Amino acid sequence: MNYTDATAEQIHALMEAAYTASVAFRKVPLQQRAALMYAIADTLENSGDALIHTAMAETHLPEARLRGERGRTIFQLRSYADATVQGDWLEARIDTANAEKVPAKPDIRKMLVGIGPVVVFGSSNFPFAYSTAGGDTATALAAGCPVIVKAHPAHPQTSQMVADMIHAAVAACGLPAAVFTHVHGASFEVGQALVLHPRTKAVGFTGSFAGGKALFDLANQRKEPIPVFAEMGSVNPVYLLPEKLAGDAVSIANAYAGSITLGVGQFCTNPGILVGIKGSALVNFATALATAVAAIPAGNMLHAGIQKAYVAKRAAALAQQGITLLAAGLESADDAQAVATIATVDAATFLHNPLLHQEVFGPFSLLVQCADEQELLAVAHAMEGQLTSTVMGTENDLQSHAALLDAIAEKCGRFILNGVPTGVEVCHAMHHGGPFPATTDSRFTSVGADAIKRFARPIAYQSWPDHWLPAELQNANPLQLLRSINGQLSKDAIA
Amino acid sequence: MNYTDATAEQIHALMEAAYTASVAFRKVPLQQRAALMYAIADTLENSGDALIHTAMAETHLPEARLRGERGRTIFQLRSYADATVQGDWLEARIDTANAEKVPAKPDIRKMLVGIGPVVVFGSSNFPFAYSTAGGDTATALAAGCPVIVKAHPAHPQTSQMVADMIHAAVAACGLPAAVFTHVHGASFEVGQALVLHPRTKAVGFTGSFAGGKALFDLANQRKEPIPVFAEMGSVNPVYLLPEKLAGDAVSIANAYAGSITLGVGQFCTNPGILVGIKGSALVNFATALATAVAAIPAGNMLHAGIQKAYVAKRAAALAQQGITLLAAGLESADDAQAVATIATVDAATFLHNPLLHQEVFGPFSLLVQCADEQELLAVAHAMEGQLTSTVMGTENDLQSHAALLDAIAEKCGRFILNGVPTGVEVCHAMHHGGPFPATTDSRFTSVGADAIKRFARPIAYQSWPDHWLPAELQNANPLQLLRSINGQLSKDAIA
Numbered sequence: 001m002n003y004t005d006a007t008a009e010q011i012h013a014l015m016e017a018a019y020t021a022s023v024a025f026r027k028v029p030l031q032q033r034a035a036l037m038y039a040i041a042d043t044l045e046n047s048g049d050a051l052i053h054t055a056m057a058e059t060h061l062p063e064a065r066l067r068g069e070r071g072r073t074i075f076q077l078r079s080y081a082d083a084t085v086q087g088d089w090l091e092a093r094i095d096t097a098n099a100e101k102v103p104a105k106p107d108i109r110k111m112l113v114g115i116g117p118v119v120v121f122g123s124s125n126f127p128f129a130y131s132t133a134g135g136d137t138a139t140a141l142a143a144g145c146p147v148i149v150k151a152h153p154a155h156p157q158t159s160q161m162v163a164d165m166i167h168a169a170v171a172a173c174g175l176p177a178a179v180f181t182h183v184h185g186a187s188f189e190v191g192q193a194l195v196l197h198p199r200t201k202a203v204g205f206t207g208s209f210a211g212g213k214a215l216f217d218l219a220n221q222r223k224e225p226i227p228v229f230a231e232m233g234s235v236n237p238v239y240l241l242p243e244k245l246a247g248d249a250v251s252i253a254n255a256y257a258g259s260i261t262l263g264v265g266q267f268c269t270n271p272g273i274l275v276g277i278k279g280s281a282l283v284n285f286a287t288a289l290a291t292a293v294a295a296i297p298a299g300n301m302l303h304a305g306i307q308k309a310y311v312a313k314r315a316a317a318l319a320q321q322g323i324t325l326l327a328a329g330l331e332s333a334d335d336a337q338a339v340a341t342i343a344t345v346d347a348a349t350f351l352h353n354p355l356l357h358q359e360v361f362g363p364f365s366l367l368v369q370c371a372d373e374q375e376l377l378a379v380a381h382a383m384e385g386q387l388t389s390t391v392m393g394t395e396n397d398l399q400s401h402a403a404l405l406d407a408i409a410e411k412c413g414r415f416i417l418n419g420v421p422t423g424v425e426v427c428h429a430m431h432h433g434g435p436f437p438a439t440t441d442s443r444f445t446s447v448g449a450d451a452i453k454r455f456a457r458p459i460a461y462q463s464w465p466d467h468w469l470p471a472e473l474q475n476a477n478p479l480q481l482l483r484s485i486n487g488q489l490s491k492d493a494i495a
Numbered sequence: 496m497n498y499t500d501a502t503a504e505q506i507h508a509l510m511e512a513a514y515t516a517s518v519a520f521r522k523v524p525l526q527q528r529a530a531l532m533y534a535i536a537d538t539l540e541n542s543g544d545a546l547i548h549t550a551m552a553e554t555h556l557p558e559a560r561l562r563g564e565r566g567r568t569i570f571q572l573r574s575y576a577d578a579t580v581q582g583d584w585l586e587a588r589i590d591t592a593n594a595e596k597v598p599a600k601p602d603i604r605k606m607l608v609g610i611g612p613v614v615v616f617g618s619s620n621f622p623f624a625y626s627t628a629g630g631d632t633a634t635a636l637a638a639g640c641p642v643i644v645k646a647h648p649a650h651p652q653t654s655q656m657v658a659d660m661i662h663a664a665v666a667a668c669g670l671p672a673a674v675f676t677h678v679h680g681a682s683f684e685v686g687q688a689l690v691l692h693p694r695t696k697a698v699g700f701t702g703s704f705a706g707g708k709a710l711f712d713l714a715n716q717r718k719e720p721i722p723v724f725a726e727m728g729s730v731n732p733v734y735l736l737p738e739k740l741a742g743d744a745v746s747i748a749n750a751y752a753g754s755i756t757l758g759v760g761q762f763c764t765n766p767g768i769l770v771g772i773k774g775s776a777l778v779n780f781a782t783a784l785a786t787a788v789a790a791i792p793a794g795n796m797l798h799a800g801i802q803k804a805y806v807a808k809r810a811a812a813l814a815q816q817g818i819t820l821l822a823a824g825l826e827s828a829d830d831a832q833a834v835a836t837i838a839t840v841d842a843a844t845f846l847h848n849p850l851l852h853q854e855v856f857g858p859f860s861l862l863v864q865c866a867d868e869q870e871l872l873a874v875a876h877a878m879e880g881q882l883t884s885t886v887m888g889t890e891n892d893l894q895s896h897a898a899l900l901d902a903i904a905e906k907c908g909r910f911i912l913n914g915v916p917t918g919v920e921v922c923h924a925m926h927h928g929g930p931f932p933a934t935t936d937s938r939f940t941s942v943g944a945d946a947i948k949r950f951a952r953p954i955a956y957q958s959w960p961d962h963w964l965p966a967e968l969q970n971a972n973p974l975q976l977l978r979s980i981n982g983q984l985s986k987d988a989i990a
Contacts, residue, residue, distance in 0.1 A: 023901050023905070027901075083982075086982075088979070088984070091945070093923045093924040093943075093945075094924055095920070095922040095923055095924040095925070103918060105920055105922070106914060106920065108909075108920060108922060108924040108925055109924055110923075110924040110925070110926050113904075115937065115938070116905075216715075216720070217715075220711075220712075220715045224879075224880070224930075224931045224932070225711070225931060225935065226931075227936060227938065384719075385719070395960075398963060406518050406522075409608075409954060410518070410611075412954070413952075413953065413954065413955065414603075414954070414955040414956075414957055415954060415955070415956050415957065415959075416957040416958060417956075417957065417958045417959045417960075417963070418958060419601060419957060419958050423598060425590070425600055425601065425603060427590040427600070427603060427982075428588045428590055428605075428979050428981070428982050429588040429589055429590040429603040429604055429605040429955060429979075430590070430603055430605070430955060431605050431953040431954065431955035433952075433953065435719075435952070436719045436720060436721075437719070440720065441722060442610065442952040443610070443722065443948070443949075443951070443952045443953070445953060448588075450586070450588075450953070453938070454938075456938070457908075457928075457930070457937040457938045458908065458926040458928065458938070458940060458945070459904060459907070459908065459909070459910060459926065460908065460909040460910070460924060460925060460926035461909075461910050461912075462909055462910065462911040462912065462914060463911060463912045463913060463914050464910075464912045465890075465912075468893060468912070482984060484583070484923050484924075486923070487578075487581075487923050489583070489977060489984065
């Protein structure tokens with residue numbers, strides 16, 4: 001099926017409609033926003049095989065993975081709906097008046113409200129969970145923001161099918177149609193026009209550094225700059241500490257062979273750099289990793305563009321001076337399949353070649369071999385901001401690497417001990433974010449209920465009578481929210 | 496006294512020292528950070544008259560105001576210290592492991608940590624409360640970030656005296672000296688070098704639009720963009736609704752004559768635009784306002800640059816087509832004193848002249864006269880983002896202006912009913928922020944404990960044993976924090 005790019009006129013009209021909807025939707029009760037999210041989850045749950053088959057054809061992702069991802073998307077919508085109603089994200093704070101203070105202290109009550117229309121760019125690697133009805137859409141709706149999704153051009157039909165379900169859910173919930181808008185746009189101009197439109201108040205993006213940074217720059221060049229949360233991936237370094245590696249080289253190698261090649265390496269938390277200190281344990285690890293990866297079949301990547309980029313970036317990395325190919329997975333007769341690859345380099349070379357610090361999106365990882373502890377620390381300091389960093393270490397390893405742990409923590413959003421970074425649990429404590437260039441703002445996450453705060457801003461009401469306040473801030477606490485009252489959290493009503 | 500601008504070499508050295516301090520300070524216990532803030536408050540409290548006299552000489556602010564502002568600064572430091580220890584701002588969230596889930600759910604624990612060295616630009620209009628030991632410094636220290644203050648060149652000696660007190664407090668608390676650094680810089684190059692230095696991780700600024708926007712643009716053009724919270728002031732519009740005005744024209748006029756000229760109009764929440772509907776009530780209001788303002792003496796502004804800008808911007812406003820001078824305060828033989836000024840214009844002219852929407856920093860306000868309700872609404876929609884907006888209205892007024900209230904709320908950070916915007920209470924529910932151009936990020940505040948969050952980012956720890964976790968996230972909850980445990984807030988220990 002062919003979809004045509006939205007025109008400038010269409011974009012203007014839909015953004016104006018989204019603005020009008022935002023005025024009403026900002027005030028729609030939390031319960032009703034949650035009902036919409038539940039309704040979307042329900043239609044997704046009942047969407048049957050056609051959606052899965054369409055996504056399989058468009059993304060080359062396997063059926064089980066897509067069914068799992070749909071399930072995750074449904075779970076996200078429901079858990080964010082629950083969080084919406086629970087209302088901790090509102091940061092409701094009430095300071096009651098005090099006439100005896102000099103000067104008199106007025107009654108002030110604050111809560112978060114939707115920032116306005118949010119433009120969401122569907123990602124290529126998660127056609128459900130980070131696309132049309134994905135985390136950005138769910139959290140923007142939770143905040144009370146109309147959402148405008150630009151379908152990823154690699155899976156327009158999947159996106160359109162999900163959009164149609166959302167449209168139906170919006171209508172069934174009796175909400176203005178412009179609470180959700182879906183546009184197609186294969187050209188950069190469509191995205192640009194959406195980000196630059198004065199009615200757009202925030203942007204959510206998951207994808208490449210080049211794409212996210214371009215949108216961030218556009219947004220900051222507006223007359224009225226707007227926040228862009230772009231999750232741009234990272235190399236998710238893994239630090240292999242000596243005692244742990246000496247004890248577990250083979251099992252760590254096998255776990256990482258799986259993590260590096262999971263989903264043809266197309267996860268934003270894919271471990272793209274492994275770092276260890278030269279010695280027999282690292283040789284054993286490298287040998288076991290090479291053996292495991294050599295047996296892994298080539299796989300279809302999401303679309304031709306990504307496959308082409310993988311081939312080019314892999315070749316560029318392998319062409320660098322001092323790089324050695326350590327292992328390649330099984331080749332395929334099909335040119336469109338990506339071959340799993342492990343390369344290796346010594347740390348001195350790595351430290352002097354910025355290209356090697358960049359992500360090769362796909363089933364690729366670089367083993368950086370350090371001469372000693374000093375080089376290991378230098379590598380950690382040289383890393384850019386990351387979504388995740390992982391340490392493989394025993395208690396003794398941790399005890400003897402305090403400075404390394406500090407250096408790693410400074411550069412990452414999630415710090416994992418003795419695990420693999422792939423797999424992003426949807427839960428309150430999850431942080432899926434990190435210092436630039438992992439994301440454009442290290443203070444926010446795109447997974448977990450805190451992701452709602454990307455799309456909300458505080459407003460304080462001063463000296464308003466109770467019946468003019470939003471229900472969230474009224475004396476009786478009709479929504480039974482946990483609120484800060486003169487600095488103390490409680491669900492109490494105010495006398 | 497003369498102070499010399501910091502050189503590029505000095506800035507590099509101090510930023511490197513601040514970075515080194517940040518590694519340690521990020522992990523300094525909350526109680527110890529609070530102790531530092533208390534120590535700074537104590538030295539300020541005992542600073543005696545010399546500081547006040549120096550500030551009087553440098554800022555032309557009256558003694559009572561400066562004593563009051565020092566008191567506010569002490570109060571801020573102590574209340575933010577209390578909030579630091581209480582720890583709600585940490586957003587501590589714990590999700591415990593669940594081995595039965597498929598795939599198994601790991602233990603994940605998240606909290607906010609200091610973002611790194613923070614550069615704070617002292618403001619001219621609050622030499623204590625928004626300068627060297629002001630709100631930005633206090634909240635950055637609370638977050639665990641070293642602070643580098645650039646003294647405002649209009650009050651360098653005041654800034655140096657306060658800095659010396661902070662240096663002493665840092666030493667007395669046994670913290671690394673580079674937790675707080677103070678530099679002078681009359682040239683733009685000093686500020687530029689501080690914002691562009693790769694070790695700088697965030698910026699706090701209170702001042703003009705031109706100054707804040709320049710820093711924001713610099714920060715976004717870095718290889719690694721960093722967040723800038725710039726509070727750039729606003730015109731703080733006041734909407735005078737018909738029934739209220741008919742009943743209270745004179746008392747409202749008197750209250751606003753005071754608010755407009757308070758502190759020679761040098762508050763960021765100074766009401767610079769008043770909006771009403773033409774008619775006898777508005778005539779009465781204008782007459783009473785003119786009478787009251789005509790009796791107000793001219794006053795010394797903070798420094799020659801601000802005085803010069805006031806004279807120029809006032810003249811430019813008064814020179815616009817369709818503008819009438821409604822009232823001028825008492826003139827002064829001293830050219831360096833600012834004359835209070837009320838001008839008026841009809842809404843049609845206002846709507847078509849963007850210059851009239853801009854702040855004239857000082858004791859100036861523009862009365863915008865609307866032909867009817869439609870024009871009143873159009874003016875509200877035409878406003879830029881504001882720190883505050885105020886409605887003067889009776890219950891009937893509010894009932895009959897629903898669309899207006901929506902339009903106003905959309906554009907402001909604090910929404911006041913029947914009061915004046917000057918006066919910013921330091922309390923949990925205060926929001927001192929607002930949509931651009933009031934600030935560079937509508938999602939943050941510079942007053943209240945939530946201001947800490949400007950300088951903190953989440954980090955999630957996955958699968959770490961208890962004794963490796965920060966105290967904030969340990970099972971026993973040794974700091975007695977309110978934490979989200981599997982989605983429920985509690986102070987419980989974890990079994």
